[in-house]
Structure formats: C-alpha cells, structure tokens
Amino acid sequence: MVNQFIQDNRSDALSHLDYSSESQMKVEVEEEEEEQILYNVMELKEKGQRVFIARGGEGGLGNVSLGKLPNDLKPSKHKAAMNRDDALDFGESDCGEAPSSTGFPGSESVLILELKSIADVGLVGMPNAGKSTLLGAISRAKPTVGHYAFTTLRPNLGNLNFDDFSITVADIPGLIKGAHENRGLGHAFLRHIERTKVLAFVVDLASSLDGRKGIPPWEQLRDLILELEHHQEGLSSRPALIIANKIDEDGAEAVLEELKRRVKGVVQIYPVCAVLEEGVAELKDGLRALVHGGESYVLNIEDVVVDC
Numbered sequence: 372m373v374n375q376f377i378q379d380n381r382s383d384a385l386s387h388l389d390y391s392s393e394s395q396m397k398v399e400v401e402e403e404e405e406e407q408i409l410y411n412v413m414e415l416k417e418k419g420q421r422v423f424i425a426r427g428g429e430g431g432l433g434n435v436s437l438g439k440l441p442n443d444l445k446p447s448k449h450k451a452a453m454n455r456d457d458a459l460d461f462g463e464s465d466c467g468e469a470p471s472s473t474g475f476p477g478s479e480s481v482l483i484l485e486l487k488s489i490a491d492v493g494l495v496g497m498p499n500a501g502k503s504t505l506l507g508a509i510s511r512a513k514p515t516v517g518h519y520a521f522t523t524l525r526p527n528l529g530n531l532n533f534d535d536f537s538i539t540v541a542d543i544p545g546l547i548k549g550a551h552e553n554r555g556l557g558h559a560f561l562r563h564i565e566r567t568k569v570l571a572f573v574v575d576l577a578s579s580l581d582g583r584k585g586i587p588p589w590e591q592l593r594d595l596i597l598e599l600e601h602h603q604e605g606l607s608s609r610p611a612l613i614i615a616n617k618i619d620e621d622g623a624e625a626v627l628e629e630l631k632r633r634v635k636g637v638v639q640i641y642p643v644c645a646v647l648e649e650g651v652a653e654l655k656d657g658l659r660a661l662v663h664g665g666e667s668y669v670l671n672i673e674d675v676v677v678d679c
C-alpha cells in the first residue's frame with residue numbers, strides 16, 4: 372500500500388494523480404505550492420497494477436531537437452554534457468538558434484510504502500502458542516521456534532500443498548492484549564491479517580496448566596478477537612477455525628473439553644500437537660474446506676464464554 376504520500380507539488384506540474392487505467396481510481400490533489408501529506412493514497416492489489424505518483428519534467432530538449440547542431444555539438448560526442456541540467460537550461464546556442472524549449476522540472480514525491488502480506492490463512496495467536504511450529508508442521512517453511520514470547524518478529528509465509536492447489540498460510544508475530552495500542556509488537560502486524568481470507572486462531576492449551584500463570588485458551592480467544600476488532604471493525608468476521616495446540620501436555624485434554632464447552636456456535640476446534648505433527652492432517656482438511664470448500668464459520672465474541 373502506498374500509505375503516505377508527500378508531494379512537493381508545483382501548481383502546473385501535477386494537479387491530479389491518475390491511477391492505472393484499469394482501476395480508474397483518481398485522487399484529486401489540490402493545486403498549491405507547498406508540501407502536501409496524503410494518507411492511505413492507494414492500494415496495489417492486482418498483478419501489473421500501476422500508480423502514477425510523480426510527473427517527469429517537460430520539454431527542455433535543447434538544441435538537439437532543432438537538428439541543426441554543428442558537428443562538435445552532436446550528442447554522440449557530448450553524451451556526458453547532455454545531462455538533465457543542460458536539458459533544462461540550454462541557454463542561447465553556439466549555432467545562433469534559440470533553444471527549442473527551456474523545460475520544466477518534474478514533481479517530487481516521498482512515499483512510505485507499507486507491505487501487507489497476502490495469504491489465504493492467517494495464524495492468529497498469543498506469543499508462544501506454537502504458531503511457527505505449526506507452520507513448519509503444515510508446510511515446508513522453516514520458521515524460527517523458541518520457548519519464549521516474541522520469537523517471530525516478521526511474518527513467515529508457507530504453502531500448504533494439495534494435489535490440485537495450494538493455500539498460503541501466514542504466521543505472524545504473537546498478539547497480546549493491547550496490541551492495537553502498540554503493546555508487544557503492536558499493531559504493525561495486525562495489518563497483515565487484513566488480507567487473509569481465513570483466520571486460524573491458535574490457542575495454547577497448556578498455558579494455564581500446572582499452576583502456570585498463562586492465560587486460559589478461552590480468554591486467549593476473547594482477547595484475540597477484541598484486538599482484531601480494535602484494529603479494524605469487522606476484522607474478525609471472516610471464516611475461522613480454532614487450533615487447540617499442545618494437546619500432548621498433561622492435563623491438556625481436560626482443558627480442551629472445557630474449551631469446547633465454552634465456545635458456542637459452529638466454529639470447528641482442531642486439537643493438535645504441532646511438534647509431533649499430530650492432528651495436522653485433519654487440520655489441513657479443515658483449512659481446505661474453509662478456503663476452497665465453501666464452508667464458512669465465523670467466531671463471534673459472544674460465542675466465547677469467559678466468565679461462568
């Protein structure tokens with residue numbers, strides 16, 4: 372996305388931005404001398420899509436364009452001299468002809484570009500839930516895994532391959548309560564979820580076992596949905612499933628049963644052990660059904676019972 376556009380705009384140089392003819396999008400920029408700052412100017416989503424962000428200089432062809440140059444001023448001998456400055460201000464020529472055109476400089480723009488990962492599935496979970504381990508289990512990606520929070524600092528993409536097609540899965544850095552206010556790694560990564568078709572909520576079944584002070588899975592789900600909604604209203608309203616990870620840990624089965632009781636509605640819960648790749652085949656089928664099979668289950672905040 373062209374997120375921010377700073378334009379040093381000459382009034383006669385660029386009065387509008389004409390985005391690609393395909394998209395037919397136009398942003399009118401007021402004609403004024405001073406610098407302008409525009410936000411969220413344009414999103415480039417299609418292959419080959421183009422955006423017009425600055426106009427090149429005009430005219431300034433100099434005596435070359437007159438075709439009456441004496442031999443010693445021919446471009447072949449004066450390539451180095453025919454730089455932009457010469458073209459802009461050629462002055463009176465040696466051959467006595469008036470310069471063909473003084474020319475005008477082009478407009479200048481400073482752009483801040485923002486990359487939003489495009490994936491079919493976004494793995495959304497708290498730090499340490501096992502998202503990266505899971506991506507490694509379902510695809511050939513080899514993301515770094517660590518037993519501490521915020522191991523993943525940048526999104527990882529992996530391909531989940533089937534016979535006839537493949538699904539792209541994005542493992543993004545863990546989200547914590549307050550991510551939309553820039554806590555943890557903050558909302559910098561929430562934007563990657565904007566592009567995904569399907570949300571896979573990854574919860575850690577073991578986080579509150581054995582007196583560990585982690586957040587129980589149903590609270591993880593509630594906090595994750597709230598963070599998505601704080602970032603962008605409606606962001607959580609897309610086909611989703613729940614991945615209940617670390618089912619191998621002692622006591623995790625009981626937590627899974629409680630999670631099933633606390634999640635109402637139709638969203639499917641897939642118990643997995645990402646490290647041993649258990650439950651992964653069923654999960655792959657579930658992802659396939661959501662991305663390509665026409666299934667659509669949305670996880671609403673009201674569906675998650677936190678306080679009993």
Ligand SMILES: Nc1nc2c(ncn2[C@@H]2O[C@H](COP(=O)(O)OP(=O)(O)OP(=O)(O)O)[C@@H](O)[C@H]2O)c(=O)[nH]1
Binds near residue numbers: 499503505546617
């Ligand atoms: N027992 C058990 N441990 C797991 C499982 N999956 C992952 N882990 C462990 O959980 C820890 C965190 O795994 P990661 O895959 O790095 O977690 P993450 O969600 O990507 O973490 P961040 O990148 O910090 O958001 C690592 O020590 C993994 O070995 C599992 O199925 N069972």
Ligand SMILES: [Mg+2]
Binds near residue numbers: 504515516523543544
């Ligand atoms: Mg990770």
